[in-house]
Amino acid sequence: MNAFDFAPLFRTAIGFDRLARMVDSAATSDASYPPYNIEKTGEDSYRLTMAVAGFGPDDIEITAKDNTLVVSGRVGNEAPRAEVLYRGIAGRAFERRFVLADHIVVEGADLRNGLLHVGLKRVVPEALKPRRIPIAGQSVAGTLANDSAEAAPKAA
Secondary structure, X not given: OOOOOXXXXXXXXXOOHHHHHHHHHHHHOOOOOOOEEEEEOOOOEEEEEEEOOOOOHHHEEEEEEOOEEEEEEOOOOOOOOOOOOOOOOOOOOEEEEEEOOOOEXXXXXXXXXXXXXXXXXXXXXXXXXXXXXXXXXXXXXXXHHHHHHHHOOOOO
16 A cells, blocks of 8 residues: 655645644545445435444444544454354444534434444534624605605695
């Protein structure tokens, strides 16, 4: 495997530490295990599904911190029940990191049939949502009523 040194790229860059860590972790991680899907389930909701056959709820840890979701799995030390002639189901430890966009929160997780489902949702704070700004001044209808009253002849 080729090793890339990105140090010269970041020597003169300031504030790109997070980008450097992302590039470095992408180059060193095993991107194929465990397999996963990312689905958009609604306007602002997503679901991450990971194939974690052989792992139980106590073997998996999910952590969300600083716009990063970390899913890690460690298989417990169970005594083998029988002699394994062929091992096609991987049971090795893993750690998978996902970078989350701003305002993405983890709603919950569920493990069913060897699939780990993690619900994600974009929750934008009220202060950051667009809001309509009212314009102060006379309304158009009020202005027309005043103009027609002035134009009408006064009764004597």
